[in-house]
Amino acid sequence: MSNNLRFKTSKFIDETYRVSFKFNNKTYFGFKGDTLASALLANGIHLVGRSFKYHRPRGIMTSGSEEPNAIIQLHDNSSRTEPNVRATEVEIYEGLVASSQNCWPSVNFDIGGINNLLSPILPAGFYYKTFMWPASFWEKYEYFIRKSAGLGKSPKVADPDIYEHNYIHCDVLVIGAGISGIMAAKMAAKNGFKTLLVDEKSYLGGSSIYDNSEFSKINNQLTSSWLEKEINEISKLENLEIKIRTSVAAYHGYNFLLARESLTDHLPINQRDNKVRHRLLKIRAKKVITATGSIERPLIFDNNDRPGILLSSAIKKYIDLYGVACGENNVLFTNNDTAYETAMSLIQRGIKINAIIDNREQVDSKICYEVEKNNIKIYKGFSVVDTYGYRRINKISIMKLSKDGQTVIGDKTKLNCDCLGVSGGWTPAVHLFTQSGGKLKFREEDQVFIPDVYPSDQISVGSCNGDFGLDEIIKNTLSSLKKFLNIDNSEYKTLEIISGLNQSKRNIWLLPSDKTIGKTKSFVDYQNDATSKDIKLALREGFRSIEHVKRYTTTGMGTDQGKLGNMHALGIISETAGTKMGEHGTTTFRPPYTPLTFGTIVGRNVGEFFDIFRRTPIHDWHVKNNAEFENVGQWKRAWYYPKENENMHQAVQRESKAARDSAGILDASTLGKIDIQGTDASEFLNRVYTNAWSKLAVGKCRYGLMLNEDGMVYDDGVTTRLGENHYIMTTTTGGAANVLGKLEDYLQTEWPELDVYLSSVTDHYATISVCGPNSKKIVSKVIPDLDFSDENFPHMSFKNAKIGNIKCKVMRISFTGEQSYEINIQANFGKSVWEKCMDAGKDFNITPYGTETMHLLRAEKGFIIVGQDTDATLTPIDLQMDWIVSKKKYDFIGKRSLYRSDTIREDRKQLVGLLTENPEEVLEEGAQIVSDVKKSPIEMLGHVTSSYYSPNLKKSIALGVVKSGKNMLGQKLIIPMENKNINVIVADPVFFDKEGKRLNAKL
């Protein structure tokens, strides 16, 4: 480690504020303002991780969100631990703890490095080719792959941080606060647009804010000084909101964008409690100005991935912004002018440049001459052909490029260096633009994709639009903003810009080597270890579409989504295949631009708010009385009420028996209830149910079955006629919302002439069902004023009544086969009426039962549950419910489908009862039903849909659907299980009280 890597003259670093942090268990120091990457570099550390496939040593490569290598694990072993964090984006704070990932046992000695030696047998598609065959071996391979693969560790305990979501509406959103973004924000805000400016960094100004070059000036001021004044000015604008540390993750259609604002990640851990960590901003902007800048391209040559090899612009930023030298003996390797800016920054600080290797034969801009004047050796028309050094680069070899750039010629020269800056020109950051649906065009001169067709009210300015020179950037930003905002941009009338760079470039996607390609490792995707060789192999094997090549080689599929190398992959493909750039398409950039944590995505919807649930008005009573709950749709329903040491089976057997022996009570409040009114209400029911409704008398109830237009059973329930033009329909618990939606659909779109109004009243009522031979005695005590005699109040009828002063609706309907009364009362009285029923039933052993007992009791009666015994492939005829399908009605939903050639087939699956030969054997729901286990393949006839042990019949009962089941009564079938075959007899689905005597039984 050397002490002269830090230049304490940067105004962005607070040298009075020393910060200590731990990296791989060693303590280091940096300053406030450092990123983890700049602090590590200042300590002479380049090697920070291992590559994914070959476990090659990798160093910090960039200075921003495009970083492919320096991805680390933050806060080891704490609840805040986070994998895949880019060291180039982490602002250091006192006590920061970070470590390398993807290496074991340590970053300096990594056992997986053996893959590097094995690389000749680890080509592209290796995993697909090898581990997929034979399929049965996958389990064995998987163990080893999982062990050695994977980046980082996920946290093992709950995230202690708070996250939230915010909606933002603005006239203009400016993404990126570089020089174009600052100008755009100022022009928009000053002209009356409500403007939001966001930038992912902790400071404003982009790369221009540390541009102190004498070669690019604005109004005869350094670019950095001029921009500082601009920033000062805009921070006072009322119309402008500025958010730093805010990264736009997604740009959707209609100018809807998602951004992550990071609020506490830069603070010491002990200052984060009770603060919001990230805010997910949901931005709807009328206009969007994208000023996301550009990303410098690496160069693709043999062994271009060693620690100490960085983008040339990153080296410049580490010097100018952080005051950190990446090396003491530098070589720059470029195909364009930008590396000379880096050279000037190095020269100004007195840092040694050993040489500049330039692909171009000619360099003739002012800045290049200035560099040459400083006695820097420039190798023109040369290329780097190899690099040396295991944990850090120490040497390179260079050769002369042939005229056509396809080969290298002459002697090999070796040069020493501890840092190599590479520059392959710039790639506009068009990720967000393409996410929004924008179409790109390819610009031949400098081989870049730039925005072409905008899908919404938006514009790209600055280098993300393909403008690279300062003069060009400013000129074009001004003119296109003027047009876009339809304004007079008088603020910037007199701008004189000097730019010392010219834009010449010698673009060679894959630089030639003196070795054959098979012997080289030229990385295109650093994170996923995809090389140029892999891409060529994919092409040889017949892949053509970029999307296929990408998946086969995994190029661009890392957490960095190939921000550095995607262009080279495209270039190599088109050169190899002899096609034009863009002809194979560009890869699709998908959100998020940079990864989001799960916490950010879910916001406050954690714990009990993760998935909303509904409680009945009687819920608290169930909780108090030890109920277990099950989720039904969004509802929490009482499932069973275990006593003392009862298990579920024991509780359900007891509840089921009590309900038939004396009395049971069920909270049925979750059933969907739809209030139907209007002069055409009866006609409407005629059309939506399979049976007839016109003749139902006021005060009577009827069971109805609803089909889809395809004839399949959709929902069922009892509907009661409350008045001449007034009904209340009940639906299944889970189906309530969909049924209402479906009915509304028909009313609004097919039958607008019907005078019918629907409203959901599910939540208005608590529904308490009291059943069993003693139910009448109990409800008579609760509602003493109502005449419960069978003459006055027969089965399938309804009465208005009062409990005290509170009105209620009582239906005598039954889903258990027992005499049964349903009290519907205003929801807030539900619990007290329930308690009244419990009181009144004390002498009759009234037993609360849950959904499981309800299911058992109805199965004894052969009543179906839509969604359990049916699955949208069964007609009422299949269910042996022909009796409910009206033959007289001209039409109802689904009628025509009941005699399509397919629905009248005799061999459809039909609902039957199943009795096991051994009455103690209970079948598994979902089990397959067959007739012959010897024939191979075994023909599947159907499956078990409901199965219980009936305490009232003292035997196992089941319902199932079986091909041609209707004609199989009494026949033996087989349920093959893992370790035995169970014999069953096909039976009538009604197992209990076939005549329905119990509905009116007198005790």
Place this chain on the structure above:
Amino acid sequence: MFLINCPFCGEREQSEFKAGGEAHIVRPKQPTELSDDEWAEYLFMRKNIKGVQFERWNHIHGCRKWFNMVRDTSNDQIKAVYKMGEKPPVK
């Protein structure tokens, strides 16, 4: 996420709406007169085109009204919204 101009409520987020398939498919008045093929045509056959499509939408978390929309499925541009029973204002 689209912004949808509900003909009854005005501009709202797409998340308030539910798509309901192809528009202008009228339920036959006399289904029993139809052959299996004719009924199947009504029941099952729907267009799924890249380009201008006529669709039904429901403002399910708003006024709950159904309405029609003309949308270019290739770029999600909404060309028009109009009430049930009205003729499409664009082709």
